[in-house]
Amino acid sequence: MVDVVQCLVGMSDLDASDLVLRRLGSFAPLSALDAERVFALPLVPHASPAGAELCAAGVAGLRPRFLVQGWACRLRVLPDGRCQIFNLVLPGDLIGSCLRPHQPAAAATVALTRVETASAAGFAALLGAAAPQPGVPAASPSLASRPSLAAACAALERQGEALLLDQITRLGRQSAYERTAHLFLEIWGRLAVVGLAAGNTFRWPLRQDTMADLLGLSVVHVNRTLQQLRRERVLELRAGVAVLLQPERLRAAADVPPPLPKAG
Amino acid sequence: MVDVVQCLVGMSDLDASDLVLRRLGSFAPLSALDAERVFALPLVPHASPAGAELCAAGVAGLRPRFLVQGWACRLRVLPDGRCQIFNLVLPGDLIGSCLRPHQPAAAATVALTRVETASAAGFAALLGAAAPQPGVPAASPSLASRPSLAAACAALERQGEALLLDQITRLGRQSAYERTAHLFLEIWGRLAVVGLAAGNTFRWPLRQDTMADLLGLSVVHVNRTLQQLRRERVLELRAGVAVLLQPERLRAAADVPPPLPKAG
DNA sequence: CGAATGCTTGACTGCGGTCAAACGATGTGG
């Protein structure tokens, strides 16, 4: 129960470094040295209100940042007003790329709730330092041989791409019901990694019109689909909190096999 | 007319190095030195038949390759047999990443026609030489100051992501007619960059069921949409050759503003 | 010549969009 409260209230017990560390270590455990380095990063959170544009599309020279609190998303608005959300950005995720720094973003990033971000400049510097530094012989491929920060970062960005592919599959080949089920499972898993899910329960700050833009549906149909999930007692969704009552049924509905083979 | 024949017959007049050079230089012109370096690469083509899996999903340690002939795609097959194509891989495109080498691919790559690929190992090595570390440039910012190979490569991968976002927009927010129009425009532009389009005319080796898997439609409806485009004299599509009779009307239908602001 | 493959067309159905109205919660000023 304490877990539930802590997770739902926010992150009062989990600071930014801890969060980032969990996120980076979620693919392959970091070495103690790397963990210490990350933990020592000065992650000063900067708050933005809901609706703020955290990153404009096409603007070059932006420094990557970590999202440490709240939810954001990347989206595009068509000339006629239609809007499509590409992916959600959750706490621990990177805004901008560490491996391709300074490249202009392909899409705008917008805060969906009040958010806090922290510059990842120090982290990017770590990446540059981690590989060639004294200690490890230069020419040796430190990327492959041991789980390093650069590898964690690469895995992070690779997962980002995999999530985009999931999104394409949802939109192209799944029904509204399947899409919705799949989305809840995805977010559940991503939040759990950074300790923001308490069992089957987690915060769900998305409005139904936002879910519509994300799932490629109309608001009305999102509502109908949620009603169905509630009626079937598969999902509980009230007051900004989601409870997955029957994850197995959700998984069966979503039909997609567990995404990543953990990979190294 | 000669152009048309050359482009439609294949690439007898354009070797692999030339192709790759055009592709890399399509974002920002390469310096003479870089161009020379690329041109000196030993690109030995390796042929695979249509249907061959060029890259399996989830397998690590793969070396990046250039596609130098034919069309391929990245796709996923759902447990129940439904199939979704994520993007097309056209001549000059990279299979696998140069900036994140050895990472397992998030999706399988399959040849749609007979294809020829050439290892990009030499190119990746060039990258290592041009910019000391893959990732953050150590001290001297060769990335930002002048258009280098690494920048070209980053732009390449960035465009790849932008195309995925386009695909998401198509599937999530556009009608069948709009999706189809948008797709033809995208491919036209991409082929033109590497000299594989003769004016409004280019090869189109896709079957209608492949287009269905790409556009998230049924074969029947792809057919109906193509019929409509033909009836309206906007598109000509016969014998594996596409002609955009009225690109402006296509653009109006696709509704998406010209994608990239050229960016640097 | 028949078989296989891919394209085309028609008839029917249904998922999901649109329009419209009502409802509940929250907030705000008189």
Add this chain to the structure above:
DNA sequence: CCACATCGTTTGACCGCAGTCAAGCATTCG
């Protein structure tokens, strides 16, 4: 404290885009 506005959710009625099923046609190939 209430009247009222605003915002998000909910529900119903209706409709159309696109899927499914099924058959027929054109080409290519064995």
